[in-house]
Amino acid sequence: SQKIEQNSEALNIQEGKTATLTCNYTNYSPAYLQWYRQDPGRGPVFLLLIRENEKEKRKERLKVTFDTTLKQSLFHITASQPADSATYLCALTYNFNKFYFGSGTKLNVKP
């Protein structure tokens, strides 16, 4: 089955810097890759979707890249703010029937 790896160590950065989170997968490339944000005690909230034929997707301060050769997605938050502190999950799906989630990376943005 698909194995998804996200850095289990928390990422600590200073406010205003760019945060970069990594998502690696092992099996054949999915058709779609998503990123979600999860706050403590809450359900995940959808942020972005990128398709296998797209190299990059942007939304406001967020940017996602998808490299099917490296089997990797990078998630960037530019001009980070303390309010961006949360756990970020990547999810893969081939047909929207089943979504495979990583364990998430916790981001701490310090003022």
Added chain:
Amino acid sequence: GAGVSQSPSNKVTEKGKDVELRCDPISGHTALYWYRQSLGQGLEFLIYFQGNSAPDKSGLPSDRFSAERTGGSVSTLTIQRTQQEDSAVYLCASSALAGGYTGELFFGEGSRLTVL
């Protein structure tokens, strides 16, 4: 309501008891998912319902777990003879398969199950 509603938000039970967790999806959403999240872990797929099709039960960890969805809306996840390893947050999500679909899953706040 406007979002996915789950109940109870917290459930403490004794080992061996049965529990039922309820999910009320967003109105009109045809797809419904159950996931389990253990402390510090990712979301583990349990089951997927899509319209009137047979559910994908491939993620259910044992025959103690079952789920149903009545009338294409409310879903109930039942865990029989609970074990301590069943302790986790059970998340429900719904989705609308429509034009311009982004695959966005709308999650509820989860039901935290603790088995003593």
